Amino acid sequence: xxxxxxxxxxxxxxxxxxxxxxxxxxxxxxxxxxxxxxxxxxxxxxxxxxxxxxxxxxxxxxxxxxxxxxxxxxxxxxxxxxxxxxxxxxxxxxxxxxxxxxxxxxxxxxxxxxxxxxxxxxxxxxxxxxxxxxxxxxxxxxxxxxxxxxxxxxxxxxxxxxxxxxxxxxxxxxxxxxxxxxxxxxxxxxxxxxxxxxxxxxxxxxxxxxxxx
Numbered sequence: 001x002x003x004x005x006x007x008x009x010x011x012x013x014x015x016x017x018x019x020x021x022x023x024x025x026x027x028x029x030x031x032x033x034x035x036x037x038x039x040x041x042x043x044x045x046x047x048x049x050x051x052x053x054x055x056x057x058x059x060x061x062x063x064x065x066x067x068x069x070x071x072x073x074x075x076x077x078x079x080x081x082x083x084x085x086x087x088x089x090x091x092x093x094x095x096x097x098x099x100x101x102x103x104x105x106x107x108x109x110x111x112x113x114x115x116x117x118x119x120x121x122x123x124x125x126x127x128x129x130x131x132x133x134x135x136x137x138x139x140x141x142x143x144x145x146x147x148x149x150x151x152x153x154x155x156x157x158x159x160x161x162x163x164x165x166x167x168x169x170x171x172x173x174x175x176x177x178x179x180x181x182x183x184x185x186x187x188x189x190x191x192x193x194x195x196x197x198x199x200x201x202x203x204x205x206x207x208x209x210x211x212x213x
Contacts, residue, residue, distance in 0.1 A: 004056045004104045005132065007067050008202040010189060012212030013038075013168060024212060034206065037192055038164040043141070044188035045156045046178055047209060048127060049117045050110025051077070055085055055126075055153075057095045058102050062086045077109045080124035085153075094151040099133070105153055106130040110180075120181050127156040127180075129189065130203060138203045140195045159188060164206065168213050176210075 011030050017023035029035040051074065052067035064081045066073065085091050095103065107128035111121035131144035139147070145155050157179045160167065170176060171187050178185040187209030196204045 002058050002102055002134070004054060004065065004102075007052055007054060007106050007130070008200075008205075010205045010207040013164065013206050013208060014212065026213060030206075033196075033198070033204065034164070037196070037204075040163060041161050041193045042164045042167060042190040042206070043158055043193060044160045044162065044167045044170075044190050044208070045129060046159055046180060047186040047189050047207065048108040048110050048121075048156060048180065049182055049186045050108040050114050050121075053077075053081065053107055053109040053126060055081070055105040055107075056102075057092070057099070057104070059096075062088075062092060062095070074109070074112070074114050076112045077114050077124050080112070081109065081126060084126070091151065098147060098150050101133060101135060103131060103133045103147075105148060106132065107153070108156065117182055117184065120183055122181060125180075126153070128153045129156045137201050138197065141191055141203075156189070161193065164190065164208075167208055171208050171210055171213050174210070 013029060013034060015025045015028045015030055017025055054065040056063045056065055062085050064086055105128050107126055109126050112118050112124040128148045131139040131147055148155050159177050167188055167190055176185040176187055190206045190208055192204055198204055
């Protein structure tokens with residue numbers, strides 16, 4: 001039976017005080033890779049305040065999973081995802097034509113009554129931000145976005161392309177932007193301008209929000 005991987009947790013940019021995990025050491029990046037890449041340009045995508053969702057296509061049907069296989073689903077969001085994706089023969093046909101092999105689309109489900117901010121987003125929605133398949137692993141960002149657009153899955157909004165330090169300063173100075181209606185934007189999920197992966201094969205991503213900078 002095909003097993004789809006959990007989506008890796010996205011870290012913040014800085015280390016935390018080992019004696020007080022709530023305290024950020026903002027003079028020290030989380031690891032040497034981030035320190036090395038900090039002055040390069042990163043793509044900052046809107047960090048949507050919702051719940052992590054994986055749409056898993058096994059070549060026969062689409063199933064909905066959370067970040068892990070044990071994650072619980074919001075009933076209203078699940079009904080939306082089932083109508084739009086898992087019980088939609090047209091969507092399955094698009095996947096089969098565009099890919100021809102199992103694939104997993106990872107994104108954020110939001111709106112409705114998902115989280116306290118849900119009503120500000122309006123109706124239930126889903127935005128993709130990464131794609132994985134058994135034959136490729138985690139896809140290049142541009143390839144994943146092109147694939148999602150081709151099968152009718154909207155992607156998370158790209159807000160800016162700046163060096164990581166400038167993105168962090170934007171968040172610190174409360175200049176975070178939401179294009180989706182969130183009056184109190186959570187921040188950004190950032191990826192390097194070039195596709196880079198860690199030692200486990202997972203894409204390098206950084207979560208920049210007011211509570212971690």
